[in-house]
Amino acid sequence: MIGKFDAIVVGAGPAGSTAALILARAGLKVILLERGEYPGSKNVSGAALYGTRILHELIPNFWEEAPVERYLTRRVLTFISPQSSFSLDFRTTNFDQPPYNGFTVLRPKFDRWFASKAQEAGALLVPATVADDLIWDGDMVVGVRTRREDGEIYGDVVIAADGVNSLLAKKAGLRRDLDARQVSIGVKEVIALDRKTIEERFNLQGDAGVTYEFAGSVTGQVYGGGFLYTNSDSLSIGIVAKLASLVEKQVKIYELLEEFKSHPSIEPLVRDGVVKEYSAHMVPEAGWRMIPKLYSNGLLVVGDAAAFNLHTGIFSEGMNYAIASAAAAAETVKQAKAKGDFSSRSLSRYRRLLERSFVLQDLKRFKRAPDFVNNPRLQNVYPITICRAAESLFKVEGSPRRKVAKVVLGQLREDNLSLWQVLRDAIDGGRALIW
Amino acid sequence: MVIIQEKLDLVRFNVDKEPHIRVNREACKGCDVKPCVYICPAGLFTLSDGEMLFSYEGCFECGACCITCPRDAIEWNYPRGGYGVCFRAA
Numbered sequence: 001m002i003g004k005f006d007a008i009v010v011g012a013g014p015a016g017s018t019a020a021l022i023l024a025r026a027g028l029k030v031i032l033l034e035r036g037e038y039p040g041s042k043n044v045s046g047a048a049l050y051g052t053r054i055l056h057e058l059i060p061n062f063w064e065e066a067p068v069e070r071y072l073t074r075r076v077l078t079f080i081s082p083q084s085s086f087s088l089d090f091r092t093t094n095f096d097q098p099p100y101n102g103f104t105v106l107r108p109k110f111d112r113w114f115a116s117k118a119q120e121a122g123a124l125l126v127p128a129t130v131a132d133d134l135i136w137d138g139d140m141v142v143g144v145r146t147r148r149e150d151g152e153i154y155g156d157v158v159i160a161a162d163g164v165n166s167l168l169a170k171k172a173g174l175r176r177d178l179d180a181r182q183v184s185i186g187v188k189e190v191i192a193l194d195r196k197t198i199e200e201r202f203n204l205q206g207d208a209g210v211t212y213e214f215a216g217s218v219t220g221q222v223y224g225g226g227f228l229y230t231n232s233d234s235l236s237i238g239i240v241a242k243l244a245s246l247v248e249k250q251v252k253i254y255e256l257l258e259e260f261k262s263h264p265s266i267e268p269l270v271r272d273g274v275v276k277e278y279s280a281h282m283v284p285e286a287g288w289r290m291i292p293k294l295y296s297n298g299l300l301v302v303g304d305a306a307a308f309n310l311h312t313g314i315f316s317e318g319m320n321y322a323i324a325s326a327a328a329a330a331e332t333v334k335q336a337k338a339k340g341d342f343s344s345r346s347l348s349r350y351r352r353l354l355e356r357s358f359v360l361q362d363l364k365r366f367k368r369a370p371d372f373v374n375n376p377r378l379q380n381v382y383p384i385t386i387c388r389a390a391e392s393l394f395k396v397e398g399s400p401r402r403k404v405a406k407v408v409l410g411q412l413r414e415d416n417l418s419l420w421q422v423l424r425d426a427i428d429g430g431r432a433l434i435w
Numbered sequence: 436m437v438i439i440q441e442k443l444d445l446v447r448f449n450v451d452k453e454p455h456i457r458v459n460r461e462a463c464k465g466c467d468v469k470p471c472v473y474i475c476p477a478g479l480f481t482l483s484d485g486e487m488l489f490s491y492e493g494c495f496e497c498g499a500c501c502i503t504c505p506r507d508a509i510e511w512n513y514p515r516g517g518y519g520v521c522f523r524a525a
Contacts, residue, residue: 035517036517038524040522041521041522042522044522109525128516130515132512147515147516148516164498165498180502180503185474185476243474244503247468247474252478254476254478257437258437277522278442278443278445279522281495282499
C-alpha cells in the first residue's frame with residue numbers, strides 16, 4: 001500500500017472523519033486510516049453528542065440520516081447516598097426542535113456512518129490498519145508507517161486523530177506518557193429495553209431522551225461518577241472513575257458498575273433489561289492542563305489525542321470538541337496546501353483558530369474545574385450530606401419542625417463539616433464554574 | 436463479586452495469535468502494589484499463588500494497565516489492524 005496523499009488522517013472517530021470530510025470536499029487527496037474492523041468498532045462514549053450546530057453546518061439536517069438515538073430534552077443531575085437520591089431535573093420543550101441541542105448515539109453505529117460521509121466526499125477510508133509510527137524527512141513529518149506489508153504512506157500532512165492514547169503525538173514528542181491523575185476510565189453497559197418501557201419509565205415521548213449523571217456514593221470512596229442515558233431501545237449505563245483513585249483505593253470499576261445498577265434509585269430504571277454489551281475506554285479529563293503541543297512540522301493533533309474534553313461536573317463533553325478541533329485543523333491544512341507550506345510556522349494557525357473558537361476558550365475558562373471536581377468532599381461527602389439533609393427535612397415524625405438552616409447546619413455538624421470549609425469549597429466551586 | 440467473564444462473553448474479540456501486550460512477570464514479583472489487578476476493566480490480570488497471570492484475549496485496548504504499572508513491566512501496543520475488541524454496530 002504505497003501512495004502519496006495531500007493529507008493522512010489517522011483514526012476514524014468524529015475528529016478524523018470531520019477532518020477527512022472537509023479536506024476531501026475541498027478537493028484534497030485524503031486517506032483516512034482506522035485500526036478497527038470498521039470505524040467506531042473500538043470507540044466508546046456515554047454517549048451524548050452535543051454541539052449539533054457544527055455538525056449541522058457540515059452535514060445539513062444530519063439527524064435525518066445519521067443513526068442518532070434520541071434527541072435530548074431532559075437532563076438530570078443526581079446526588080446519591082447508599083439509600084437515597086436527590087435530583088436536579090431540567091427539561092425543556094425548547095430542545096425538541098431542529099437542530100436540537102444534543103443526541104444520544106451509539107458510537108459504533110454513529111462513527112461508522114460519519115466515516116461513510118467522509119468516504120462519499122472522496123476520502124479513501126482504509127480500516128483494519130494501525131499507524132504505528134511517523135515517517136520523517138529531517139524534522140518534517142512526511143508520512144506514517146502502518147503495520148502492513150509495504151505499509152508506508154506519504155502525505156504533505158498527518159492529522160493525528162488517534163484517540164486518548166495517541167501513539168503518534170507521543171512519537172512526535174508533542175506529549176508525554178499519560179498520567180494516571182489526568183485520565184479516568186469509563187465502563188459501560190448497553191442494556192436492551194423496549195421503546196414503550198423506556199418512554200413510560202423515563203417519562204418521555206416519541207424520540208425525546210434524557211441523560212442522568214450521578215455523583216456521590218455511586219463510586220464509594222473512589223473519585224468518579226455514574227451516568228445513565230436513554231437510547232432508542234436501550235439504555236447506556238456506566239461509571240467513570242479517576243484512574244489514580246481506583247489504584248489508591250484498590251477498587252475494580254466493574255464492581256462499582258454492578259453496585260450502581262443495584263442501587264434502590266437505579267434498579268427500577270434498568271429492571272428487566274438485557275445486557276447486550278460491555279465496554280471500556282479511557283477519558284482525558286484534566287482539560288487545559290493536559291493539552292499537548294498541538295502541531296509540529298507536517299503534523300496536527302485533534303480530538304481526544306489533544307485531550308480536548310470538558311469535564312466539570314456539570315458538563316462532560318468530548319465529541320463536539322473533537323469535531324470543532326478537526327474542523328480547525330482541516331481549515332489550517334487547506335490554507336497550508338494553498339501556500340504549499342506545511343511547516344510548523346504555517347500550521348501554527350491551527351492553534352490560533354482554536355483560541356478563537358469555543359474549543360480552547362471553554363477549556364481555558366473552566367481550567368479550575370478538574371481540580372474542583374476532584375475535591376474529596378465534593379466527591380464523597382457533600383452528595384451524601386445533601387441526601388441526608390433532605391431526608392431530615394422531609395421526614396415527618398410528629399416532633400416540632402426545624403427550619404431549613406437548622407437542618408442543614410445540623411447535618412454539616414453530623415458529617416464533621418465546618419461551615420468555614422463548606423464556604424471555602426463553595427468559593428472554589430464558584431471560581432471554577434460560576435463566575 | 437462480579438463475574439467479569441460473563442461481561443466479556445457479551446463482547447466480540449477478534450483474537451490475534453500474537454499477544455499485543457506482553458508482561459514481564461519477573462518485574463511483577465517485586466511489585467507490592469500490583470495496580471493492574473484492580474485497574475484492568477476486563478480483569479485480565481490475576482494472581483495465582485502470588486504469580487501474575489495475564490491473558491490478552493479480552494482486552495479493551497484502553498491503556499490503563501500500562502500507565503499505572505509502577506515497574507514498567509507492561510509492553511503495550513495496539514493489536515494488529517482489524518484484530519482485538521470490536522464493538523457492535525448493530
